[in-house]
Amino acid sequence: MSGRAVAVVGGITTKFGVRPTTWAELAQEVGAAVFRAVPELRTEDVDSLFVGAAEPERFAFQSHVAPLAAEQMGLQPYRILQRTELACASGQSAIRSAYAAIASGLSDVAVAVGIEKMNLPSMAEANSAMACVMDRAWDGPHGATAPPFFAMVAQRHMLEYGTTEEQLAAVSEKNHRFANTNPTAHFHEKKFSRDKLLRLPVIAPPLRLGDCSSMTDGAAAVVLTSEERAKSYTDTPAWVRGSGQYSDFHNLANAGSLTQWSGLTRAAREALGRAGIGVRDLDLAEVHDCFSISEIVEYEALGLCAPGEGGRFAADGRGDLGGDLVVNPRGGLLGCGHPLGATGIAQAVEVYQQFSSTVPPARQVPDPEWALVHNLSGSANVHSVMVYQRGGAA
Amino acid sequence: MAPPTEGSPARSPEPESVPKPSKTFEKRPFLLDFFPLETADQTRLHRFYDRLRAGRLSTTRCPRDGTLHWPPRTACPKCHQEELEWVDLPETGHLYAFSAVLAGAPLGMEAEVPFAVGLVDLDGAPLRLFGRIEGQPWTELRIGQPVRAESYDIGDGRVFYRFRTVG
Numbered sequence: 001m002s003g004r005a006v007a008v009v010g011g012i013t014t015k016f017g018v019r020p021t022t023w024a025e026l027a028q029e030v031g032a033a034v035f036r037a038v039p040e041l042r043t044e045d046v047d048s049l050f051v052g053a054a055e056p057e058r059f060a061f062q063s064h065v066a067p068l069a070a071e072q073m074g075l076q077p078y079r080i081l082q083r084t085e086l087a088c089a090s091g092q093s094a095i096r097s098a099y100a101a102i103a104s105g106l107s108d109v110a111v112a113v114g115i116e117k118m119n120l121p122s123m124a125e126a127n128s129a130m131a132c133v134m135d136r137a138w139d140g141p142h143g144a145t146a147p148p149f150f151a152m153v154a155q156r157h158m159l160e161y162g163t164t165e166e167q168l169a170a171v172s173e174k175n176h177r178f179a180n181t182n183p184t185a186h187f188h189e190k191k192f193s194r195d196k197l198l199r200l201p202v203i204a205p206p207l208r209l210g211d212c213s214s215m216t217d218g219a220a221a222v223v224l225t226s227e228e229r230a231k232s233y234t235d236t237p238a239w240v241r242g243s244g245q246y247s248d249f250h251n252l253a254n255a256g257s258l259t260q261w262s263g264l265t266r267a268a269r270e271a272l273g274r275a276g277i278g279v280r281d282l283d284l285a286e287v288h289d290c291f292s293i294s295e296i297v298e299y300e301a302l303g304l305c306a307p308g309e310g311g312r313f314a315a316d317g318r319g320d321l322g323g324d325l326v327v328n329p330r331g332g333l334l335g336c337g338h339p340l341g342a343t344g345i346a347q348a349v350e351v352y353q354q355f356s357s358t359v360p361p362a363r364q365v366p367d368p369e370w371a372l373v374h375n376l377s378g379s380a381n382v383h384s385v386m387v388y389q390r391g392g393a394a
Numbered sequence: 395m396a397p398p399t400e401g402s403p404a405r406s407p408e409p410e411s412v413p414k415p416s417k418t419f420e421k422r423p424f425l426l427d428f429f430p431l432e433t434a435d436q437t438r439l440h441r442f443y444d445r446l447r448a449g450r451l452s453t454t455r456c457p458r459d460g461t462l463h464w465p466p467r468t469a470c471p472k473c474h475q476e477e478l479e480w481v482d483l484p485e486t487g488h489l490y491a492f493s494a495v496l497a498g499a500p501l502g503m504e505a506e507v508p509f510a511v512g513l514v515d516l517d518g519a520p521l522r523l524f525g526r527i528e529g530q531p532w533t534e535l536r537i538g539q540p541v542r543a544e545s546y547d548i549g550d551g552r553v554f555y556r557f558r559t560v561g
Contacts, residue, residue: 128426128500138465140428141554142526143495143503148511151493159537204493205532252513252524253464258491 003103007230007237007391008095010038011222011349016186016337019217023060023117024072030113030219031073038223040233041109046223048080048107049073052094052114054087054340058129060117069113073221079107087133088290089375089384090114091220091344096386098224099240108229113221114346116339126215133378135251144252146290147204147212149379154206154293156258160308163296165206167311169197171292172210174320175328179335181362184346186216186337211292216337220345222352235392236356238348238371241277242387244270249381264301264374264383271372271385279303282325283368284354286347288376289332295319298374299327321363329354329363344384347373355390426501432552441480442466446545447553451485453521454478464521483521487514487557489539490522494532508532514541514557529559 012033014026021029035041051069056062066083070076080101084093091114101107120126127145134144157163176192179185197210204212223233230237244267249255256262272278279302287302289295296310304324305313313319319327330336330350333343351371353359371388432443442465445452454463456470457479469476492512499507510532515522527541541557548554 122501124499124501124504125426127498128428128502130498131428131500135465136428137430139524140500141430141548142511142524142556143499143506143509144511144524145495145498145500147498148493148495152491152513155493155537156491201497203497204495207493251465253522255513255522258513 004105005227005239006099006102006224007227007239008222008224008348008352008388009230009233009237010034010041011220011345011352012037013184013220013342013346013349014218015184016216016218016339016342016346018119021217023056023062023065023115024068026115026117026217026219027069027072027113030115030221031075034111034113034221034223038233041223043074043076045109046075046111047078048098048101048110049075049077050080050094050098050110050112051083052091052112052341052345053083054085054090054116055129056115056117058132059120059126069115073111073113075111080110086382086384087377088288088338088340089344089377089382090341091346092373092375092384092386093344095222095224095344095348096243096384099243102224102226109223109225111221111223112345113219114339114342114344115219116341117217118215118339119217123215130215139252146379147207149252150291150293151204151207153258153297153380154291157293157297158206160259161311163311165198166194167296167315168211168292169194170314171289171295172197172334174314175289175332175334178329178363179331181360182331182336185331185335186214187331187335207291207293210334213290213333213338216339218337218339218342218346220342220349222345222348230391234356237391238352238355238388239391240386241389242271242273242275243385244268244274245382245384246270247382250378252379255379255381259297260307261297261301261380261383263380264298264376264385265303267383267385268302268372268374271387275370275387275389277370277387282370282372284326284329284351284365285372285374286328286330286350287372287374289328289334290338290376292334294376294380295327295332302372302374321365326365329359329365344373344375347375351388355388428500428502429548429552429554438468439466443553445480446555449545451483451543451545451555452480453483455481462519462521464523483543484516484518485543486560487516487523487541487543489513489527489535489537489541490515491537492527492532492535510535512557526556527559528556535559
């Protein structure tokens with residue numbers, strides 16, 4: 001990668017859930033928390049702030065959120081202040097922008113924060129906000145929310161490859177089990193056996209409630225800095241080694257094959273190529289399980305298994321502890337919930353904590369060196385991938 | 395400018411021949427209204443809606459490379475020229491995929507739950523449109539099933555399209 005090396009040197013995830021707190025209060029909460037999580041960080045060190053926020057205009061009726069977040073967090077950025085939006089990948093976008101700013105020398109120490117408040121007195125309005133990430137004027141009028149789109153992905157995957165409901169449930173069961181080890185996860189306290197998952201109500205056939213990530217409130221933040229300064233914050237920096245993104249459609253008519261997410265294959269090839277590794281070198285991956293079927297298609301698009309084999313990959317535990325690699329040890333979107341802007345940041349926090357062995361032992365990946373983080377946006381029409389390498393002591 | 399009437403966005407005074415906004419429209423405040431603005435003063439694609447009101451599903455095509463667009467466009471995405479042709483689309487197609495919304499509908503659509511949606515391969519045109527699928531309960535739909543496009547009035551004088559099962 002060109003430019004100087006950049007690392008995540010610390011971070012924090014707030015409690016995800018249905019929170020009795022406003023968007024601005026979540027910003028204040030994560031602002032205080034990140035300084036506690038990175039004790040060497042001082043307010044005046046932070047020259048830049050990147051705010052991942054997907055739809056505060058809709059959910060919180062609040063625009064111009066970058067300086068609002070800065071004020072809530074006690075920051076006064078003097079190099080770059082930017083709000084990043086890429087629907088479900090808004091948080092990763094904040095990290096990517098921070099990475100690019102530091103690599104180029106424009107910034108030395110940046111915070112990337114992700115915030116979303118989704119639980120409203122009118123959930124029909126919240127559902128409308130979710131639907132307007134699609135092509136609002138052409139697909140929106142038919143009622144194009146995420147569940148029926150990903151349900152069609154599941155339907156085609158079942159038709160083309162024989163994927164089963166039980167294989168979908170295997171993804172949910174794994175991620176909920178990991179969420180049970182993660183106190184910040186929305187569903188930390190709830191147990192979901194495969195039997196229970198298969199009896200939950202159908203939301204958009206063939207997807208059931210347990211196949212769908214939830215509308216969740218939450219925030220997360222990471223601190224990034226350059227190779228010169230990383231050691232002053234941590235002994236285990238998570239170095240950014242690769243980045244890739246790809247988008248080739250927006251309107252659902254132009255999606256092409258629902259079951260082959262070639263955009264993810266391309267974005268991952270770019271990110272892994274820049275990192276100089278292959279998918280088999282990965283020890284863990286935080287991927288975008290907005291729906292259980294999404295994780296199955298992502299195994300295939302990433303090349304962890306052949307097309308059509310994703311259901312079997314899940315059912316055989318190849319993405320679980322002891323498998324080929326650990327996928328979504330944090331609990332995924334299914335277990336943690338999906339506050340749109342915060343998810344991509346929370347995934348990076350997990351990578352950092354896995355590298356520094358500060359996660360509960362029940363989900364610690366043994367001696368991880370390489371991690372991949374993936375988010376899709378909307379109807380899987382944008383894919384964003386970053387690759388991290390652990391630095392310093394184990 | 396006249397003060398906004400209940401349920402309609404603030405606009406210049408409307409001529410008396412325009413029907414009063416229906417109850418459905420009142421549930422959709424402008425900033426949460428999925429349906430597009432369809433008139434020549436609001437969109438360069440008003441011909442799509444004019445043609446749809448006359449019962450014709452259509453789109454634009456680039457005369458230079460012959461590509462059919464969806465949605466209709468004002469500039470070709472490949473050669474960027476802006477002199478595009480309007481062409482009628484086939485009215486029939488077959489289901490490529492479908493599902494139904496059983497929960498979590500957007501504002502204004504809750505009363506329609508459960509409703510089916512699907513991707514339709516048009517017969518004889520290389521387009522796969524997304525749309526509502528009417529005519530049968532979602533439990534009876536099958537991939538490959540034939541459907542026909544139809545236009546409908548959304549309740550306030552605007553039109554949109556959907557698909558209906560045939561046979």
